[in-house]
Amino acid sequence: MKDTLLRWFHKWGSPKWFYDLSGRWMPWLAGLSLICLLVGSIWALAFAPMDYQQGNSFRIIYLHVPAAILAQSAYMLLAILGVITLVWRMKMTEILATACAPIGASMTFLALVTGSLWGVPTWGTWWIWDARLTSMLVLLFLYLGIMALQDAIRDPSSAARASAILAIVGVINIPIIKYSVEWWYTLHQPATFKLTEKPAMPMEMWLPLLMMLIGFYAFFAWSLLLRARHQVLIREQKTRWVTQLLDAKPATKSDPSESAKS
Amino acid sequence: MHKTNTTSLAQAVGVCIRREFLLLVRRPSDLLNPLLFFALVSLLFPLGISPTEAILQPVASGVVWVAALLATLLSLDSLFRQDLLDGSLEQLLLTPHPLSVLVMAKVGVHWLMTAIPLILMAPVLGAMLYLPTQAQGVLMLALLLGTPVLILVGAIGAALTVSLRKTGVLLTLMVLPLYIPVLIFGTSAVHAAAQDLPADGQLAFLGAILSLTLVLAPLGISAALKVSVRQ
Numbered sequence: 001m002k003d004t005l006l007r008w009f010h011k012w013g014s015p016k017w018f019y020d021l022s023g024r025w026m027p028w029l030a031g032l033s034l035i036c037l038l039v040g041s042i043w044a045l046a047f048a049p050m051d052y053q054q055g056n057s058f059r060i061i062y063l064h065v066p067a068a069i070l071a072q073s074a075y076m077l078l079a080i081l082g083v084i085t086l087v088w089r090m091k092m093t094e095i096l097a098t099a100c101a102p103i104g105a106s107m108t109f110l111a112l113v114t115g116s117l118w119g120v121p122t123w124g125t126w127w128i129w130d131a132r133l134t135s136m137l138v139l140l141f142l143y144l145g146i147m148a149l150q151d152a153i154r155d156p157s158s159a160a161r162a163s164a165i166l167a168i169v170g171v172i173n174i175p176i177i178k179y180s181v182e183w184w185y186t187l188h189q190p191a192t193f194k195l196t197e198k199p200a201m202p203m204e205m206w207l208p209l210l211m212m213l214i215g216f217y218a219f220f221a222w223s224l225l226l227r228a229r230h231q232v233l234i235r236e237q238k239t240r241w242v243t244q245l246l247d248a249k250p251a252t253k254s255d256p257s258e259s260a261k262s
Numbered sequence: 263m264h265k266t267n268t269t270s271l272a273q274a275v276g277v278c279i280r281r282e283f284l285l286l287v288r289r290p291s292d293l294l295n296p297l298l299f300f301a302l303v304s305l306l307f308p309l310g311i312s313p314t315e316a317i318l319q320p321v322a323s324g325v326v327w328v329a330a331l332l333a334t335l336l337s338l339d340s341l342f343r344q345d346l347l348d349g350s351l352e353q354l355l356l357t358p359h360p361l362s363v364l365v366m367a368k369v370g371v372h373w374l375m376t377a378i379p380l381i382l383m384a385p386v387l388g389a390m391l392y393l394p395t396q397a398q399g400v401l402m403l404a405l406l407l408g409t410p411v412l413i414l415v416g417a418i419g420a421a422l423t424v425s426l427r428k429t430g431v432l433l434t435l436m437v438l439p440l441y442i443p444v445l446i447f448g449t450s451a452v453h454a455a456a457q458d459l460p461a462d463g464q465l466a467f468l469g470a471i472l473s474l475t476l477v478l479a480p481l482g483i484s485a486a487l488k489v490s491v492r493q
Contacts, residue, residue, distance in 0.1 A: 145436040
């Protein structure tokens with residue numbers, strides 16, 4: 001038991017192992033996210049019932065809520081990867097954390113933009129200084145700060161460790177986001193998804209949302225792996241396995257998931 | 263750990279405090295400039311918004327807090343820089359004593375020398391911005407609880423960026439989002455006091471944030487210093 005655990009731990013230090021494994025996962029993740037996003041958005045836009053108060057404008061929820069949830073999950077992932085990076089110095093978690101930050105930032109941006117667009121028909125304004133919106137904006141700045149730090153330090157390993165510390169410090173912001181709705185009285189409605197309670201939405205509205213959420217998560221995982229594989233190739237470009245990989249496929253523009261199989 | 267070590271932890275902390283104190287006293291511009299900045303930023307608001315009492319009074323607490331926050335942030339840039347350049351930061355890392363304790367001594371002196379004058383100056387600026395007299399005490403108390411948090415959290419950022427050549431904007435970008443809870447509770451405490459409402463709740467929150475930061479930030483600072491010096 002201890003041996004397998006150790007071996008598994010050891011493997012996370014090996015970019016080659018990750019590259020091979022992720023190459024096998026990528027098509028599955030891409031397929032899952034494509035199916036879920038396609039089915040989910042058609043279902044959500046064409047077949048889900050209209051909201052009796054907000055009319056059709058509520059349908060932006062199918063983009064807004066998954067993006068907002070993912071923005072927060074990505075930050076949690078960043079902090080967890082940060083802890084692993086600092087404690088065990090695994091090469092792969094460094095690379096994954098570096099790959100994770102821009103995706104999380106873009107999800108946060110998407111959540112802010114869709115929320116702002118949704119605000120116009122429902123609240124009558126693009127922006128309101130509501131606690132939830134504000135903390136989402138803060139989250140975006142936390143991401144941007146981490147990315148700026150990653151960018152400023154040249155040595156990738158030091159950059160990853162420095163931004164890991166910043167991510168862990170910033171993770172205190174996540175509970176503030178979560179509880180700000182309860183702390184300050186605001187316009188924003190309470191969270192749509194609650195694990196412990198029955199959803200307040202009818203099933204026909206809720207199921208496509210779940211579908212979209214799964215699709216978003218799969219897309220996130222896919223793009224995370226894609227970015228991480230790219231980083232692996234850049235960081236390990238002097239090693240033998242990467243040069244062999246590139247020699248075997250002289251056309252470098254080929255699909256990375258294919259080149260992994262060769 | 264090391265049997266050859268003859269200095270005790272208390273001695274090491276004492277030396278650190280003395281050294282930091284002397285360094286700051288001998289570079290008075292490092293102490294004065296943030297204060298000047300604090301006053302100058304506060305003066306920009308009446309010029310930029312409106313000098314009338316009706317407009318300035320409601321925003322006074324926020325203006326003083328934002329100015330204090332930026333002044334604190336500015337003073338942090340020099341916190342570890344000089345020590346890295348003259349090599350004493352590496353010596354600090356090499357001592358057998360826990361780095362977080364030594365760093366706390368350093369940061370503590372920095373707070374005492376930069377934040378206390380700032381706290382004493384705040385009521386003057388508050389009065390100039392028509393902050394009601396009954397809110398002045400709460401303003402000072404809130405700053406007393408809030409500035410250590412600002413310095414401790416900022417020190418993590420300063421430690422992370424110490425080995426980089428240009429840090430000004432980067433440090434601001436990294437640290438300012440983390441200051442937001444302090445700003446919210448700090449200003450709302452002063453705001454409540456200005457309206458003759460109790461500010462205990464907000465002050466208690468500030469105290470809670472301070473105790474959390476006091477426990478965790480020294481670990482963060484020392485971890486950050488280790489990353490920065492090794493690269």
